[in-house]
Amino acid sequence: xxxxxxxxxxxxxxxxxxxxxxxxxxxxxxxxxxxxxxxxxxxxxxxxxxxxxxxxxxxxxxxxxxxxxxxxxxxxxxxxxxxxxxxxxxxxxxxxxxxxxxxxxxxxxxxxxxxxxxxxxxxxxxxxxxxxxxxxxxxxxxxxxxxxxxxxxxxxxxxxxxxxxxxxxxxxxxxxxxxxxxxxxxxxx
Numbered sequence: 001x002x003x004x005x006x007x008x009x010x011x012x013x014x015x016x017x018x019x020x021x022x023x024x025x026x027x028x029x030x031x032x033x034x035x036x037x038x039x040x041x042x043x044x045x046x047x048x049x050x051x052x053x054x055x056x057x058x059x060x061x062x063x064x065x066x067x068x069x070x071x072x073x074x075x076x077x078x079x080x081x082x083x084x085x086x087x088x089x090x091x092x093x094x095x096x097x098x099x100x101x102x103x104x105x106x107x108x109x110x111x112x113x114x115x116x117x118x119x120x121x122x123x124x125x126x127x128x129x130x131x132x133x134x135x136x137x138x139x140x141x142x143x144x145x146x147x148x149x150x151x152x153x154x155x156x157x158x159x160x161x162x163x164x165x166x167x168x169x170x171x172x173x174x175x176x177x178x179x180x181x182x183x184x185x186x187x188x189x
Contacts, residue, residue: 013165016067022165023067029172030064036179043182052122053182056129056175063136076147093149100148104141111137128181132174139168 014022034057041053066072079099083089115123115130123130142160145151155161 013163015161016165016168017070023070026165026168026172027064027068029169029176030060030067033172033176033179034060034064036176040179040182049122052119053179055119056133056179060175072143096148100145100151104144108137108141126178126182128174129178132171132176132178135167135171135174139164139171142167 016022016026037053037057037060041050041057044050044053080089083092083095088095115133142155142164146155146160
């Protein structure tokens with residue numbers, strides 16, 4: 001019973017692209033997460049850990065700025081103007097596929113490779129940070145994928161629009177928890 005009630009509440013979440021209050025809340029959540037990671041970076045025990053806390057801080061600030069100014073729409077409009085001016089708007093489907101599917105996939109693989117190799121030691125003791133970043137990257141990839149029109153069918157089948165805010169909030173919650181638990185561990189030692 002509790003699971004079905006929780007799942008139905010998830011479908012009632014507002015769409016951050018249509019709701020100013022939801023977007024404002026996400027901006028505040030990203031800013032708070034960035035502050036937590038900044039705090040953890042300043043209290044890190046080693047330069048290696050401090051470096052990865054700062055990398056996360058910068059990433060969260062960029063996500064906050066993106067959400068604040070709704071930069072996806074700005075870039076989308078800019079690219080649309082360029083494409084129409086170039087006279088190939090009617091033949092845009094291959095370019096949409098590259099920008100919406102191939103580019104995020106390549107960036108995702110590169111990010112995963114960096115996480116697996118360079119930051120392995122950082123994430124070994126911080127499973128919540130890793131889970132949070134994976135959820136945020138999953139949200140970003142799914143969000144970008146909807147720019148390729150044929151993928152909208154699949155996203156609608158899995159009701160992506162109904163739970164994408166929950167996915168993003170879960171990612172933020174995990175990265176915040178990772179930073180706060182790091183701070184408590186540091187303060188206790």
